Amino acid sequence: MTARRPSIQRYPALYLATALAIGILVGSCTNVGVWPPLFASMATAVLALVLRSQLSGTVFICFAFIAAGVVLNDAERMRASAPDRLRVIYDTGVISSWTPVGIEGVVQGAPEASLNGEFVNISGDKLWHRGGEQRVSGTVRIFVPTSRSGDVGNEISLAYGARIRVTCALEREDEFLNPGVQLRRDILDRMGVDATCTVKSPMLVEHIADESVFLPLARVYAQRAKLVEDLHEHLSPRAAGVMIASLLGNKYYLDKDTADLFREGGTFHILVISGLHITFIGGLLLLLVRRMTRNRWLEFAVTAGVLWAYTLAVGADTPVVRATVMFTILLLGHAVYRQGQLLNSLGVCALVLLVWRPSELFDPSFQLTFVSVGAIVGCAYPLIEKLRNIGAWTPTPDAPFPPTAPPWLVSFSEMLYWNDHSWAYEQKRNVWTGNIHKAPLLGGRLREWSRDIIRYLIEGIIVSAIVQIWMLPLSVWYFHRVSFAGVLLNLWVGVWVAVESFAAVMGILLGNFSDLLSAGFYAIADAMNWVLLLLPRLFSDNGWASFRSPAYHGAAAFVYLAYFVPLLVLAWVIARWDPFKVISARDASTRHRRIELACAAAVCVLIVIIAAHPLSAPSADGRLHVDFLDVGQGDSALLTFPNGETLLVDGGGRQEYNRDVNGDSEGGNFRPDTRTIGESVVSEVLWFKGYSRVDHILATHADADHIQGLNDVAKNFTIGNVMFGRTPLSNGNFAQLNALLDGRHIPVMTITRGDTFQLGGATVEVLNPSPAAPDAPSDNDHSVVLRITYGTRTFLMTGDIEHSAEADMIVNNEPLAADIVKVPHHGSRTSSTAEFVSAAHPQFAVISVGGRSPFGHPHPDVVERWRDAGVRVLTTGENGMISASTDGSDLQMSRYLP
C-alpha cells in the first residue's frame, strides 16, 4: 500500500509527451528551420544512449524530444506553406476571397446534411481563375444548398469519392477584426480547411466522375446519412437535433435554444462526440464482446474495429479521433496484459497526436480533452480509489492497521464502500474470525441498492467537480463561462442522453420490423428529451446555470498558468497519500500538512481571482475612448468615459446577410444553432477588454443589424440601464430585446431631441429623433443621433439616419459640427447629403461596414463627398476596429489589424 514516488520510469510517455509539447511550443515561437533541431535531436538521443547514467540519460532524452518537437512544428509549417496550397494562394493575395473561381476535387469523408443543404469537404486539385487553370492542393469546405426551384434534376449526388467541379467564390479572408475575436483563418486552419464557400445553387456543382473509394467506408457513410434522415423524420426537431449531434456527430440539426441550454449548463461537450461517447460505447462493446470470447486479441480487434468504423462514420473530427486513439491504446494495453498506468496511456496518446499534427497543441479542444482526462486520471480516480480503500478496509498484510484518515472521512467512506455481507462471507472462507469496528454514516441503515445509487452519485460528483475545477481557466479563457452548476447538470444530462439514445436506437432498429413499436420508442425518446432539458432549463431560467466572465490578458494572463501549480501539487499530494501509513500525532502537523493547506487556500483564492475577476476591468484614465467595432454590415461602438463608465451604442447583428441561404425554419420557433454577432463579436470584445458590466446600452433604432446583438449583450453582461429613441413594441426586433430587458429588470429610458445629460465626465446631447407616441415606428430616420463632447473634442453618432433626418436637423439648427462622425447608414447614398457633410465637417469619418457589404456599402459617391470635404474616411471593413481617444484636447486614432 505504500505510494511509490512518481518518476519518469513510471510514466515515461507522459514526460516525453510533455517534452515534445514544450518543443512544439518553442518551435512556434522561433524559426530556426528543420535541420538544426533535427541534428540536435539526433545528437542528444545518441548522447542519451551513450551516457547510461539515469540522470543524464533522462535529461538528454528529454532534450531530444524537445528538439524533435521543434522539428515537427517546422515540418508541419513547411507542409502548410507549399506554393500550390490554396491557403497560400489566398493568403499571399494571388487570388482574393470572393473572386469567382472554379475548383475541382474529390469529396472527402461523409457529406454532412443540414436543414437546408449539405456540407462537403473536397480535396481540391484544380482551380480555374480568370480563364486560366492551375494545379492546387488543400481542402475546401463547401455548402451546397438544397435546390430552391424544386427541380429534381438539379439535385446532385455528393457522395464520398465523387469528383466534382464547383463554381463559386472561395472565402478565406478574415472578418470581424476586433481584439479578442477569433480570426476566420485561425478557425479554418484548426479545422484543416484551406477555404470555404457557399454555392449559390446546386446547379453550379458538376459531377465529373467517381474515384475509387473504400467501399465498406462508403457503406458506413451511407448508413449514417440514412440514420440522420430517420431520426430527423421520426423525432421532434429538438430531440432530433440532440440525437443527431450526440449519436452521429452532426450539429447542423441542433436548435439554438437547446444548444444554449447545454452551453449554459456547461454540458455542451455531451453533444460533441468525444471522450465521453467513445468511453461509453467502447466500454459497452467490450462488455458485449467479452461475453462472447475471452481471447484478448479478438476483444481488441472487434472493439477497436467497431470503434474506428464509428469514428470514421461520424466524420472523423479531431476530438473523436483523439478519443478513439486514446481508447485504442488502453485496449492494446489490455490485449498485451499490461494494465498500465492511465497517465502513461494519456502520454502515449498525446505523443501519437502531437506527432500526427503538432498544431493540435494549440487547439482548445485538445487542451480541454487533456486537462479533463488528466484531471480524471491523475486526480479524481486516485482520490476515489483511496476512499474506496479506506471504506472497504479489512486487515491485509499490506495494510494490517485501520486507516489513519480523519474519522469523518473514514465514516463517510464506510457509508459508501463498506459491505457487511462480503465481510461475513470473507470470515466464512477463513480459518480465523475477527471483529472490526465500522461506523458508517447513517449507521449502515442504507440498503444495498440505495447505497449503490448514492455511491455512483457521489463518485460522479467528485469526478465532475474535479474536472470543473481543473477546467476553470480554460473555460474562462475560451468560453468566458463559469458553470458551477455543471457539476450536477453533467450527471443529469449524461444519464438522460444515454436513456434517450437507447430509446432512439431501439426506435431505429425496430423500425425495420414494426412501425408501431418503433413509434413507441421514438415517443419515449421525445419524452426523454423533454425530461433531459427540464433541469438545465430550471437552472437557466433562474440564472443559476452559469455566469459569464471576462478573461485577463497580457501579463495578468499568467494567473491561468499559476492556477495549475497548486492544483498539480494537490494532485501529487493525493497520489502520495497513504491512508494506512502509521503516523504519530506529531507527524500529523508536519510541514507537508502546511503545504497542503497552503495549496488548497491558493486554489480557492485563484478560483475567486479567475471567476470573479476583480482586477480585469480597465481603470479610469481620464480620457474618452470611442471604439467603432468591426461587426461587418452593422453598427456597434463602445464609448468609455473619462470616469470609466461605459456606453455601448448598438450591438450589430444579422450575420445571415452574408449567406445566400437563410436558415429556413421548419415549423414553430426552431432556430438553427449559428453564431451571432452579439455573442461572437461584440461580447468577445467586451470580455477581452475585461468587462462583465456595461453601464449603459443604447439602440439607435430597431433594425436588426443594430439592435439584435444587444440581446446577447444583455444576456451576457450586467447592464446599468438602456436607452431608446423610440419603443415600437410592434417591431419584432425591439419587442424581443424589450422582453429580455423586462425579464432581467433592467431600467429603460427614452431619449429624444433636446435631451442633454452628463455621462462619465462628458456631455451628451440628443439631436434626433423628435418626441413621438410610445409605439411610433423606429426606422432609419428615427435613429438616435448623439453628440458627445469632452473638452474641445466632439463625436457624432448618427445611427442609420437618411437625408430627411439630416435635413430636419439642419433646419432645426442642431449642432452637428464634430471631430469624428460615424457616417450615417454605413455610407449608403441615401444619407450623407452635401449639406450634412458640410455641417458636420469632421477630421475623420468612420464608416461601419464589412469588407464586403451585400448592399454595396459604402457608396463610392458618398466616400467621395466626404473626401472632397477634406475628411479622412476610415471603414471598419478595411481597418478592423477603429479606436479614437481624447483627453479633451488631443485626438488619437488607432486601428486594429492583427
Add this chain to the structure above:
Amino acid sequence: MRHIPLPIIVFALLLAACSARRDYTSRVSIDPPAAVVDINTASAAQLEALPHVGQKTAEAIVAFRDQNGPFRRPEDVMLIRGMSEQRFAEIRPFITAK
C-alpha cells in the same frame, strides 16, 4: 461454439458492405433550341433580348465576363447578382457557353 459466430458475422458484414455499389443520380440536361446566344461572345444588346434579362443584368453579364474571364458553363451565369435559379431556368434554353 460460442466463439464462432462473431468472426463470421464480422466477415459477412464486410462482404455485404463490399458487394453493393453506389449509383449517382444523373443530371438532366436540356437541349438548347437552334437560336441560342453564346454568353461568352454576345453583346449586352444581344443578351438583353433574352427573356427576363434587362439592361442591368445584360451589362452585369458582360462586366463579369470581362473581369473574370469566359463562363465555362451556362450555369455559371448564376454567379451574377440577382440571377436566381428560377431566372436561370427561364433563360437556360436560349443560352450556351462556348
